[in-house]
Amino acid sequence: MQTLFFTVNKKQKTLFENLKKKSQCEGKIIYSKKLFLPSLSALRYLKQVDLSKPIALKTKDFKAKFGFESLEFFIKAIYTFLAYFNYFRYFNAITEEYDQILLWNGILFRQAIALEIAKLHNIQPIFAEIGLLPNRIVLDRNGVNYLNSVPREKSFFEAYHNDRPLPDTLIPRNPKNAKKFSNVKAIQLPQKYIFIPFQVDYDTQILEFSPWIKDMRMLFDVIENITKITDINFVFKEHPSSIKNYTDLHQRASKNDQLYFANGHTTQELIEKSDAVITVNSTVGIEALLFMKKVIVLGNAFYTIDGITKWAKSSNELSEILRDLNGWKPDPCLIENFLKYLYYDYLLGSNFSTYHHDQKEKLTKLLEGISL
Known part of the structure; x- marks a missing residue:
């Protein structure tokens, strides 16, 4: 199974490198900041992607940080341009050769754009995040936080x-x-x-x-x-x-x-x-x-x-x-x-230097889509 590790900063890159190494899964790590060349072939699929959610979220994010409610139209226009610009930048890196894509959170601006491209090729997502309990990380195919797969019953x-x-x-x-x-x-x-x-x-x-x-x-x-x-x-x-x-x-x-x-x-x-x-x-x-x-x-x-x-x-x-x-x-x-x-069933340890066989096996199964 080929996995694409999509990272947007150095911390994510380091985390995903450790996950890839410990699981020994096949695939590639890409760093969004180094994807410079836009793809013209992305024009063919333009009507099939929906970037409205990341645009809306990024607009809300800006207003929550800085205000400027009266400038919402212009703020949204800027993020609309950036969303489509990133769509063209990411397109050639997220291809049908991959079976799944691992990304941070999933609904953040750049990750949500990458996810839209992945949907075009039926690439299955895995969402990652640090936390919930001490020394633990989340890997979940449903999402993180409220969207995760933890039973509610x-x-x-x-x-x-x-x-x-x-x-x-x-x-x-x-x-x-x-x-x-x-x-x-x-x-x-x-x-x-x-x-x-x-x-x-x-x-x-x-x-x-x-x-x-x-x-x-x-x-x-x-x-x-x-x-x-x-x-x-x-x-x-x-x-x-x-x-x-x-x-x-x-x-x-x-x-x-x-x-x-x-x-x-x-x-x-x-x-x-x-x-x-x-x-x-x-x-x-x-x-x-x-x-x-x-x-x-x-x-x-x-x-x-x-x-x-x-x-x-x-x-x-x-x-x-x-x-x-x-x-x-x-x-x-x-x-x-x-x-x-x-702590023991849902989350993974975040200290990779202490990974034993059971943690490596659990990580591998999560990345291979095998039920635990």
């Missing part, structure tokens, strides 16, 4: 069994803006609180899979309003990779004795000391389950499973869940089975 995890232990330490991320919180001091945390991690407003998790929370400012507004009807304390932490400035939200929090920003604390500490975690659909929600915390999800997430988490699809639903927070008892056995399935 409570009965599946009730029947699952695994005696091996789970990790008890989170691996700190290496964010794009690593120095953002380097000089931020820790605060005196309230004795009891709910932890709310901010996400990146322009991440696909928010742009594509958050039906009612538009961005982190709206999330803050929702929680601020809830403090008017409850005495619960809420602790926020900004996402270190975000380029957004929330100085105004810090000022509003300073005037409300139930709201705190704790950028100087580690995520693990904030999870461990909390009574519960509210997240749109962040990986922090899964990490909180490692510490058997109550997790309330506001967006579309694959871990909204009865007995494991609560799903609030509106501000009113969130308020109702919080009113009965003390009476809600998640199922610890179900949570443990869910996490063990992720």
